[in-house]
Amino acid sequence: MKSVLKILVFLSLATQADIFQIINDPIEALSVRYAITKKAKKSIYSSKFIFHADDTGLASLALLRKQAREMNDPDIRLLFDGGGPLVGTDVPPEIILHLMNEGIKIKFFNNVYDKKVLWKNAREGRLLKGLENRLHDKLFIIDDEFLLTGGRNIEDTYFSVTKKSTYADRDVLVTGQAVLDSKKHFLKYWNSEITTEASYGIGTRNRCKIRYPKSYYFPTIINGLKRCKEAMIKVGKAMLDQQEKKIDGLIKKYKISKDFSANIQDELDNNSNLKVEFISDGLKGDSYENLLSLRLFEVLMRAEKEVVIESPYLIPSENLLKGFDALLKKGVEITILTNSLSSIDGLQVFAGYAKYRSGLMRLGKKENRLKIHEYYGDQLNSPHGSTIHSKSMSIDGKYALIGSYNLDKLSEFYNSEVAVMAHSQQKALELKEYIEERKKYSYKLGTDGIPCPPGACEESEDCEFTGGVEPHPFSDAKKQKKIQRYIKILNIPKIGPWLEKHL
Numbered sequence: 001m002k003s004v005l006k007i008l009v010f011l012s013l014a015t016q017a018d019i020f021q022i023i024n025d026p027i028e029a030l031s032v033r034y035a036i037t038k039k040a041k042k043s044i045y046s047s048k049f050i051f052h053a054d055d056t057g058l059a060s061l062a063l064l065r066k067q068a069r070e071m072n073d074p075d076i077r078l079l080f081d082g083g084g085p086l087v088g089t090d091v092p093p094e095i096i097l098h099l100m101n102e103g104i105k106i107k108f109f110n111n112v113y114d115k116k117v118l119w120k121n122a123r124e125g126r127l128l129k130g131l132e133n134r135l136h137d138k139l140f141i142i143d144d145e146f147l148l149t150g151g152r153n154i155e156d157t158y159f160s161v162t163k164k165s166t167y168a169d170r171d172v173l174v175t176g177q178a179v180l181d182s183k184k185h186f187l188k189y190w191n192s193e194i195t196t197e198a199s200y201g202i203g204t205r206n207r208c209k210i211r212y213p214k215s216y217y218f219p220t221i222i223n224g225l226k227r228c229k230e231a232m233i234k235v236g237k238a239m240l241d242q243q244e245k246k247i248d249g250l251i252k253k254y255k256i257s258k259d260f261s262a263n264i265q266d267e268l269d270n271n272s273n274l275k276v277e278f279i280s281d282g283l284k285g286d287s288y289e290n291l292l293s294l295r296l297f298e299v300l301m302r303a304e305k306e307v308v309i310e311s312p313y314l315i316p317s318e319n320l321l322k323g324f325d326a327l328l329k330k331g332v333e334i335t336i337l338t339n340s341l342s343s344i345d346g347l348q349v350f351a352g353y354a355k356y357r358s359g360l361m362r363l364g365k366k367e368n369r370l371k372i373h374e375y376y377g378d379q380l381n382s383p384h385g386s387t388i389h390s391k392s393m394s395i396d397g398k399y400a401l402i403g404s405y406n407l408d409k410l411s412e413f414y415n416s417e418v419a420v421m422a423h424s425q426q427k428a429l430e431l432k433e434y435i436e437e438r439k440k441y442s443y444k445l446g447t448d449g450i451p452c453p454p455g456a457c458e459e460s461e462d463c464e465f466t467g468g469v470e471p472h473p474f475s476d477a478k479k480q481k482k483i484q485r486y487i488k489i490l491n492i493p494k495i496g497p498w499l500e501k502h503l
Contacts, residue, residue, distance in 0.1 A: 018174070018175055018176035018177075018178075018273075018274045018275070018276050019173065019174065019175050019176075019274065020172060020173075020174055020274055020276050020400070020420070020422040020424065020427050021172060021173040021174075022170065022171075022172050022400075022402065022427070022430060022431060022434065023150070023170065023171040023172060023173060024170050024384075024390075024434055026158065026159040026160040026161075026166070026169070026385075027159070027160065027254055027255060027256060029152060029158075029159060029169075029171050030056075030159050030161075030254065030256045031256050032148060032171070032173055033060070033140065033148065034063065034251070034256060036140070036142045036146045036148065036173075037063055037064065037067055037142070038063075038067060039142060039143070039145075039146070040067055040071060040074075040142050040143055041071060041072075041143055042071070042074070042075060042143045042144075043074065043075040043076065043077075043141075043142070043143055043144070044064065044067070044068075044074070044075075044076045044077070044140075044141070044142055044143075045076075045077050045079075045139065045140075045141040045183060045186050046077070046078050046079065046139065046140050046141070047078075047079040047080075047109075047135060047137040047138070047139045047186055047189065048078075048079075048080055048081070048088075048089070048137070048138060048153060048154055049081045049083075049088060049134065049135060049136045049137065049138065049153055049404070050081075050088055050089065050153035050154065050155055051080055051088070051089040051090075051091060051153065051154045051155075052089070052090055052091075052153075052154060052155040052156070053090050053091045053092060053095070054155060054156045054162075055156055055161060055246075055250060056154060056155060056156045056158075056159055056161060057091065057154045057155065058095075058239070058240070058243040059243055059246065059247055059250055060154055061091070061095060061099065061240060061243070062240045062243040062244040062246075062247060063244075063247060064076065064078075064099075064104070065099060065102055065104070065240055065244070066244060066247075068102060068103065068104060069102075074103070075105075076103070076104045076105065077104075077105045077106075077107070077186075077190060078099075078104065078105070078106045078107075079106075079107050079108075079109060079135070079137075079186065079189060079190055079195070080106070080107070080108050080109070080135075081108070081109055081110070081134050081135035081136070082108035082109050082110050082111030082112055082113070082114065082117070082135075082196075083110075083112060083134055084112055084113060088134075092236065092239070093204060093207055093232060093236075094232040094233070094235040094236035094239065095236040095239055095240060096198050096236070097198075097204070097229060097232050097233050097236055098232075098233045098234075098235075098236030098237045098239075098240065099236070099240075100198060101233050106197075106198040107190060107195050107196060107197055107198060108195065108196060108198060109134075109135040109189055109192070109194065109195045109416075110130055110133055110134065110135065110194050110195070111196055112131060114196050116196060117130065117194050117196055118130070120193065120194065120286075121194070124286075126286075126287065129287065129288075130194070132414045132502065133287075133288040133414055133415070133416070134414065134415050134416070135189065135415075135416050136404050136411065136415035136416055136417050137185075137186075137189075137280075137404060137416055137417070137418045138150060138151065138152060138153065138404050138418070139182055139185075139186055139418060141179060141182055141183055141186060144179055144180060144183060145175060145179060146173065146174070146175060146179060147173070147174040147175070147178060147179040147182045147278075147420070148171055148172070148173050148174075149171065149172060149174070149182070149402070149403060149404070149418055149419075149420060150169065150170050150171035150172055150390070150391075150402050150403065150404070151167075151169045151170055151171070151312075151389050151390045151391050151402075151403075151404060152167075152169045152170075152171055152389075158389070159254075160385070161250075161254050165345075165378070165385075165386035165387060166385040166386050166387075167385050167386070167387050167388075167389035168375075168377065168382070168384040168385030168386075168387065168388050168389060168390060168438060169385070169389040169390045170310075170390035170391075170392055170402055170434070171402075172402045172420055174276050174278075174420050176274075176276055177276070177278075178276040178277065178278040178420055179278075181278035181280075182278050182280075182418070182420075185278070185280045185282070185418065188282065188283055189283065189416070192283055192286055193286055194286045204225065204228070204229060204232070205225060207228075207232070208225060208228035208229075208232075212228050212231060212232070270426070274422060274423075274424050274427070275422070275423040275424070276420055276421070276422050276423075277420065277421045277422075277423065278418070278419075278420055279291075279292050279295050279296070279401075279403070279418070279419045279420070279421060280292055280416075280417065280418045280419070281293075281415075281416045281417050281418075283416075288414065288416060290412070290413065292403075292405055292417045292418070292419060293319075293405070293411070293412045293417075296393075296401070296405065296419070297319065297320075297323060299395060299399055299401075299421070300323060300327070300393075300395065301323060301326070301327070302395075302396075303327055303332045303395050303396050304330075304332065304396055305332060305333065305396050305397075306332065306333045306334075306335075306394075306395075306396060306397070307327065307332060307333070307334045307335070307393065307394070307395050307396070308335045308393070308394040308395075308431075308432045308435050308436075309334070309335065309336045309337070309392070309393050309394075309407065309435075310336075310337045310338075310388060310390050310391070310392045310393075310435045310438070311336065311337075311338055311388075311391055311392075311406055311407040311408075312338065312339050312344070312345075312387065312388045312389045312390070312391070312406060313338070313339070313344075313349050313352075313353065313406045313407065313408045313503075314336065314338045314353045314356075314360075314372075314407050314408065315349070315352035315353055315356070315407070315408040315409055315410075315500060315503055316356055316360065316407065317409050317412050317413075319412070320407065320412075321356075321359075321360075321363065324360075324363050324364070324370065325363045325364060327364075328363055328364025328365065328368050328369065328370065329364055329365055329368075331368060332368075333368065333371070334370050334371065335371040335372075335373070335435075335439075336370065336371070336372045336373065336407075337373045337375060337388065337435055337438060337439050337442060338353070338372065338373070338374060338375065338388065338407075339374065339375050339387060339388050340374035340375055340376050340442075340443070340451070340472065340473070340474070340475075341354075341472040341475040341479060341480070341483065342376055342378075342379055342472070342473065342474040342475045343374075343375050343376055343377045343378070343379075343386060343387045343388065344387065345387050345389075346503075347479065347482050347483060347486065348486055348503055349408075349503045350483060351482075351483050351486030351487050351490060351503075352408070352490065352500050352503040354483055354487060355487050355490050355491070355500075357372075357445070357449040358448065358449035360372060360449075361445055361446070361447050361448065361449050362447075366462060366463040366464075367463055369447055369463075369465075370445075371444065371445075372444070372445040373439050373442035373443065373444050373445070374442055374443055374445065374451055375387075375388045375438065375441060375442045376441060376442060376443065376473065376474055377441060379473070379474040380441040380442075381441075382438070382440075382441035384437075384438050384441070388438070390402075391403055391404060391405050391406055391407075391419075392431055392434075392435060393431075394428045394429070394431045394432040394435065395428065396428070397425050397428045397429055397432075398423065398424075398425060398428055399421055399422070399423060399424075399428055400421065400422045400424060400427040400428045400430070400431040401419055401420070401421040401422075402419065402420060402431070403417065403418050403419025403420060404417045404418050404419065405417040405418075405419055408503065409500055409501040409502075409503070410501065410502060410503060413501055414501065414502070443468075443473065444457075444465075445468075446464075446465050446466045446467065446468045447463075447464050447465045447466060448464075448466050448468070449471075450466070450468035450469070450470070450471055451468050451470065451471070451472075451473055452465070452466075452467060452468040453468070453473065456468050456469070
């Protein structure tokens with residue numbers, strides 16, 4: 001706890017300058033969330049694609065409630081994607097109703113379970129588009145002073161507090177103008193007509209019928225639902241009361257008080273003139289507006305020497321393929337760290353990448369091909385996590401970009417995405433070093449698209465780098481057969497291209 005107090009002291013200085021504090025360590029990621037939550041005096045705005053009701057999620061909500069009770073007239077808003085519990089948040093309706101009763105505002109973006117949203121999308125002829133456009137943002141904004149963003153959702157697996165497979169991810173803590181710009185973005189989505197109050201989207205009536213005695217719902221239709229909601233609020237309160245009692249124990253158990261105050265002080269000492277740019281997609285009316293990828297491609301195509309990328313998924317669009325090809329032919333070296341079949345968290349997504357894998361390795365010119373490295377977290381005993389989930393890019397030793405944007409068609413065409421970019425040589429090099437460290441637990445692809453374990457491949461006189469034997473090291477035959485089956489589906493005219501955009 002002493003180290004957390006140190007963090008709070010240093011964070012109180014952070015408003016004096018722009019900082020871009022890269023956060024790789026999962027426990028450090030919990031520490032900074034705890035610290036800036038306790039720092040809040042006026043407002044807390046949070047938007048999340050996934051928010052799970054596990055220890056991390058429920059402890060976060062209990063801490064949020066506790067802080068709200070200590071604030072004077074707090075403005076606390078939680079915005080969840082409305083893709084449903086199998087896709088996004090599975091926080092129990094009882095807790096949502098209780099938090100709303102405490103004065104915390106909660107909304108869902110484009111809720112697939114909300115009849116109002118569905119009817120609106122249907123009337124405007126955008127029912128399918130409405131289902132496709134998801135809120136993939138990961139924003140945590142405190143008092144117009146701090147922005148924490150990156151790849152992490154709220155779930156145990158993103159913070160290494162579970163025995164299950166864990167994610168190698170990355171956040172960044174930012175101050176300055178980028179915080180205010182992120183707030184404008186948040187409020188635009190918050191105020192959209194397809195962002196609706198949680199009370200319309202959590203299935204309260206059905207939950208009452210299924211989980212609560214009929215005495216809460218009948219015999220009077222007028223008062224029944226009100227009585228059931230009151231019961232649900234009591235249950236939600238009891239659940240968070242219990243979780244709040246666990247907070248100190250969880251902090252001790254997972255050593256959440258890791259001290260990184262010296263790093264923050266270093267940021268303040270060395271980066272007071274740092275320019276940090278907030279980049280995001282937008283809404284035109286209630287329709288998704290693709291803006292982030294345009295800005296990303298603009299910066300990417302300016303590269304002159306080197307681009308280093310970390311992306312969990314790699315399903316290239318025609319724009320990306322053309323861009324990579326042009327850069328490689330110009331002599332720019334491009335390195336990409338992505339997941340292997342053994343490490344990825346979705347077989348269908350990997351099939352979307354595997355379809356292009358050999359073709360990606362033929363881009364550019366023979367003297368300068370893509371350098372793709374596939375990650376084998378558990379298989380190579382990586383200390384960073386089982387699966388790559390961070391979305392980062394270091395360009396020419398000039399720009400460092402961290403956000404929610406994957407190199408796939410879903411991020412480019414459908415999902416709302418956010419990122420922050422530091423115009424800084426120091427930050428670009430620091431980010432590159434972090435990616436290079438994780439790259440140690442990967443195999444480089446040969447020019448034939450086959451992974452090369454150490455010493456397996458050699459470069460020929462005509463610049464062919466080959467020698468790998470296993471197309472998918474460490475993966476079983478059953479997985480590989482599934483991948484081949486999925487690729488066949490993706491090659492079906494019209495159907496395949498549509499599916500690719502939604503992987």
